[in-house]
Amino acid sequence: MSIKVAFYTFGCRLNQAETAIIQQSFGESDYQIVDYRQSPDLMIVNTCTVTENGDADTRRLINKMRRINPEVKIALVGCQAQVQKERLLELPNVQWVVGNERKMEMAQIIAENPAAAPQVITPTIRKKSFTVPFIGFDDKHTRANLKIQDGCDFFCAFCEIPYARGRARSREFDDILHEARQLAAAGHHELVLTGINIGTYNDQGRSLVDVLTALESVDQLWRIRISSIEPTTIAASVIEKMARKNKLCRYLHIPLQSGSDAILQAMQRKYDVQEFVDFLNFAAQAVPDACLGTDVIVGYPGESEALFEETYQLLLELPFAYFHVFSYSDRDHAKSSRLDDALKVPKAEIARRSLRLRELSNRKRQVYHQQFIGNVEPVLFEQHKGGYWSGVTDTYIRVKVRSERDIRNQLLPVRLERLEQQVMIGSLADSH
Ligand code: SF4
Numbered sequence: 334m335s336i337k338v339a340f341y342t343f344g345c346r347l348n349q350a351e352t353a354i355i356q357q358s359f360g361e362s363d364y365q366i367v368d369y370r371q372s373p374d375l376m377i378v379n380t381c382t383v384t385e386n387g388d389a390d391t392r393r394l395i396n397k398m399r400r401i402n403p404e405v406k407i408a409l410v411g412c413q414a415q416v417q418k419e420r421l422l423e424l425p426n427v428q429w430v431v432g433n434e435r436k437m438e439m440a441q442i443i444a445e446n447p448a449a450a451p452q453v454i455t456p457t458i459r460k461k462s463f464t465v466p467f468i469g470f471d472d473k474h475t476r477a478n479l480k481i482q483d484g485c486d487f488f489c490a491f492c493e494i495p496y497a498r499g500r501a502r503s504r505e506f507d508d509i510l511h512e513a514r515q516l517a518a519a520g521h522h523e524l525v526l527t528g529i530n531i532g533t534y535n536d537q538g539r540s541l542v543d544v545l546t547a548l549e550s551v552d553q554l555w556r557i558r559i560s561s562i563e564p565t566t567i568a569a570s571v572i573e574k575m576a577r578k579n580k581l582c583r584y585l586h587i588p589l590q591s592g593s594d595a596i597l598q599a600m601q602r603k604y605d606v607q608e609f610v611d612f613l614n615f616a617a618q619a620v621p622d623a624c625l626g627t628d629v630i631v632g633y634p635g636e637s638e639a640l641f642e643e644t645y646q647l648l649l650e651l652p653f654a655y656f657h658v659f660s661y662s663d664r665d666h667a668k669s670s671r672l673d674d675a676l677k678v679p680k681a682e683i684a685r686r687s688l689r690l691r692e693l694s695n696r697k698r699q700v701y702h703q704q705f706i707g708n709v710e711p712v713l714f715e716q717h718k719g720g721y722w723s724g725v726t727d728t729y730i731r732v733k734v735r736s737e738r739d740i741r742n743q744l745l746p747v748r749l750e751r752l753e754q755q756v757m758i759g760s761l762a763d764s765h
């Protein structure tokens with residue numbers, strides 16, 4: 334009888350890409366892959382440690398799983414496993430804690446130790462180029478994630494990722510192309526390049542631009558999207574490619590984190606405000622309609638009201654379409670967690686500042702969307718729901734149209750007509 338296994342992913346796109354790959358390694362002869370609500374015998378949770386919510390979310394999921402099936406065996410894998418190690422074994426039903434170095438081998442680890450004593454496997458993460466053992470087919474989504482890089486050498490003061498994910502390393506160039514061809518042939522016409530610090534990609538002298546150039550010639554691959562990319566790592570040639578509107582989506586998510594030089598310096602970021610502004614303006618001019626987004630951390634230790642105001646004013650002025658707002662929280666391995674308590678910003682104050690930024694982001698998103706009304710833009714359709722087909726433009730605008738035809742996974746021109754709660758309503762421009 335096959336074992337029912339479910340997968341659950343917390344955190345970033347890279348985690349999603351990796352879960353898709355781990356899932357492929359659980360063969361159909363031994364396992365039946367089910368939704369986590371369908372009372373699985375086994376549950377693989379790919380964890381996250383970026384914010385304190387990551388920890389709380391893991392605990393909440395475990396409690397929920399135990400209500401669904403009190404006997405469920407849980408494997409916690411990935412970032413939280415890597416940094417918290419044995420501590421996680423104290424959680425109920427947790428049988429395996431496996432860090433990032435070996436999480437891809439989960440199927441094998443379970444096969445070798447199906448019911449024995451709980452196991453913790455968190456070896457040091459090696460710094461060398463890597464390959465990925467399976468193709469990350471994703472039958473639930475049109476877009477697929479393509480992992481090209483892992484780890485980071487930047488050691489920003491607030492961040493635990495270099496400890497959870499190890500040092501920067503790149504996926505072998507040919508291995509990326511192999512997976513991209515398979516995914517595109519299987520109908521994933523848009524691929525999202527993921528990693529921790531993808532701008533530092535380097536495999537034997539080949540850079541991110543070389544990856545993009547090679548991917549542009551993959552048959553049936555219509556769109557390539559870059560996920561979050563660090564400022565200071567984006568070559569001008571990437572922006573030039575975007576401006577050419579070939580396959581590279583006009584979309585850039587560049588984490589600013591703070592608009593105050595004093596805070597950027599304390600965070601040990603690699604740029605100052607002026608450098609960031611110059612780059613963003615260069616990108617905005619080179620690719621006029623590009624969707625530019627960012628991350629910002631609110632309440633970093635020492636962020637006074639005046640320093641926060643610098644961030645607010647900068648975000649107000651810069652040509653961002655949106656921002657993701659994160660509340661600062663101490664992470665065990667991050668340097669900032671050892672800063673003097675007197676510098677810490679009270680939680681209520683962090684919540685108040687975050688709300689102001691979220692409201693600003695909503696207003697900016699509205700303005701960004703509105704400029705497209707009346708345009709005809711290609712939309713890659715993903716799903717049919719509530720009487721509408723929905724998909725996204727290359728600039729990541731969510732678009733809904735009515736159509737009697739099955740247009741899933743088709744790239745079709747749409748006339749954008751009006752906005753309804755941040756979703757663009759349009760009509761197929763090729764309707765007859
Ligand atoms: S660049 Fe900084 S914030 Fe980003 S993963 Fe590296 S250390 Fe963390």
